[in-house]
Amino acid sequence: MTEKSGFLKTQLWSIILIAIVLVMGVEIFLLVQENQKLRKALDRPRGSFKILNPEEKVPSLIGINLDGEEFKIEYPSSKKTVLFWFSSACPSCEHNIKFWKEIYQKHSSEKLRFLGVTHSGEEKTEEFVKKFQLEFPVLIVSDFSLLDQYKVEVIPQTMLIDTNGVVQKVWPGPLLDNYKKEIELMLSSSSKQ
Secondary structure, eight states, X not given: OOHHHHHHHHXXXXXXXXXXXXXXXXXXXXXXXXXXXXXXXXXXXXXXXXXXXXXXXXXXXXXXXTTSOEXXXXXXXXXXXXXXXXXXXXXXXXXXXXXXXXXXXXXXXXXXXXXXXXXXXXXXXXXXXXXXXXXXOEEEOOXXXXXXXXXXXXXXXXXXEOTTSBEEEEEESSOOHHHHHHHHHHHHHHHHO
């Protein structure tokens, strides 16, 4: 190898190394910018979402149960209703499952009816029910206007509805400890009435 070809080879490697460093520098710059945008987005207050307020009346709830039969809840009713709105693709719903199962087992009675409600579709819902071994009935709604009528803008959501179809309380999102205590207290008093 001649001195000139050795010099050219060194120059070529220098150019390649400089190009790699420049590309990495641009990538790092773009990642820093994206990181700043994400931080600003997280710092912004979240948009408010609508939920049903206590004393609002809800319409009948119609859907399909896991046997493929139409299922309908109408008001007035002989039982108060606890609705668990969920999605089969929702990690927060999975977080709530254990508590939902516990309160169903503890409070299911002649005075309280429990129902899981989803719009996930039959196949995904069946998989979800089997995976988490849900014992409470599940209703699959395909009428998305029900989500609007029940103001289900956030999932999961837990609702307590009285015998006349009037909302007593709504707990949106993952169930925090204070929500769980409040739900327990309200269901304990409801099952005695």
